[in-house]
Amino acid sequence: MSNKMWGGRFATGPDAIMEEINASIGFDQRLFRQDIAGSIAHATMLAETGILTQEDRDAIVAGLNEVLAEIESGSFTFSRALEDIHMNVESRLREKIGDAAGRLHTARSRNDQVATDFKLYIRDTIDTLVMQVHTLQLALVTKAEDEAQTIMPGFTHLQSAQPVTFGHHLLAYVEMLGRDAGRLLDARKRLNESPLGSAALAGTPYPINRERTAEQLGFDRPTANSLDAVSDRDFILETLAAASICAMHLSRFAEEMVIWSSAQFGFVRLSDKFTTGSSIMPQKRNPDAAELVRAKIGRILGALTSLIVVMKGLPLAYSKDMQEDKEVAFDALDALSLSLAAMTGMVGDMVPNRERMRVSAAAGFSTATDIADWLVRELNIPFRDAHHITGQIVALAEQKNCGLEGLTIEDFKFIDQRIDSRIHKVLTVEASVAARQSYGGTAPANVLIQAARWKTILTGEAHDPKPLQKKKHGGHGDGGVE
């Protein structure tokens, strides 16, 4: 019977409410693989150190493998009364092998167990995300090579600034994503210490071998402080911070796709696969996938905010508050993974309208800086004066309602006698981008070099999610893929 004072919302009594707020099995069942791997490593170590008999260890491992198969096949029944994944697995093990199951929990606690499970899960997730980032980078690099000569307007303040190549613009995202992958791998390095054997909070009197469990689970070493080990959720926070920054980059790119694919810009056409129509306006092709990628940062950064607030002010060591880490982290990392996949699909399918971009690149007197640079270079005029003269040239073109290319040599001489006809060759957008060969500049030649550099980095690692060796490229960084 529900409580008379406040029970209207609840059909059942306080015990059921307790179960509802307390149970995590609804979401932490995702950790079953990690939980079982951790238990197998623990049981193996317990047998090696003589804390458990070899027979019990073998029965436990065989039983756990059966439980694993049941969960994988979908025949396992999860019970909310058993709270979480740890107790669900252990209880099923007991049904299968009897008393030996009760010995598995010797020298450990759910506190070190859950920290271990989640670290293993986050580690796997980082590996998958890094691979996905690399796949997206490769899609961008491939497009950048195709579009190394394609000229588009470069913007500052979203105002036409100077012409750039589309390939160069795409490679800007490759650099960002390289740092994103680097941040994720950096978090992975720091998290890779095993909490197992820290027990509830203080360690254990049993003669366990924490190096052995760490080694079996692919950790670099055991954690050095048991209180820290069961209280640490930094590894999730760091991963969510790296994920948020990556999602922010994807959001910027998604926004550009939305702008570029509008009828007014018309720079790219997104494929039918990643757009939708309108139920009322037949002409519409809405960039829904890009819009959703633009939005996902909301929940990803929300997860970081949520968990950092949960952790703030918690006394050592474990508190149940920390169970709140999982739903937000799962949701956020799923969202990032989906965003990366959607972005990779959109980039591969995106068809640029080269002519439209070129026309737009020439608008807004975008080669004015090239005139100023020419005055400096060829006539030895100080840049500040050259800037002023160029301003007058732009004003004249505006007056005559033509582009800079439309001005005659008489027009130029009217502004400044010293100018001669050689100026015409710097006025085109092609000349403008080709001239920008400084390291990191937009010239097509540079784009091809940078694309080739990234291809070498990415194809070398695409199949290897492990932290990567730093490669040397003329002293310049590899953008985090190390």
Ligand code: ARG
């Ligand atoms: N389900 C719990 C969590 O996710 C596992 C740890 C429970 N520990 C405890 N002492 N009740 O945090």
